[in-house]
Amino acid sequence: MSYVFEITLAAVLLFFLFLPITDRRTVVMKVVMMVAAIFLFAATLVIPHAVGSSALLVQASLMTGH
Numbered sequence: 001m002s003y004v005f006e007i008t009l010a011a012v013l014l015f016f017l018f019l020p021i022t023d024r025r026t027v028v029m030k031v032v033m034m035v036a037a038i039f040l041f042a043a044t045l046v047i048p049h050a051v052g053s054s055a056l057l058v059q060a061s062l063m064t065g066h
Helices: 002-017 024-064
Strands: none
Touching: 002 024
């Protein structure tokens, strides 16, 4: 499921990367959307790993009794 979301974000990022610049509004929209897409893409990479590692830490602490 996360792969579909990441592919969609990559497509959005590429769309706004190659969007032609016609005026100032287009530049602002392009920059804002690219920054938002980059933050979402980074969040999809970081959040699942953080959740998985904390679950492993909890499981390890339960097994060792600490």
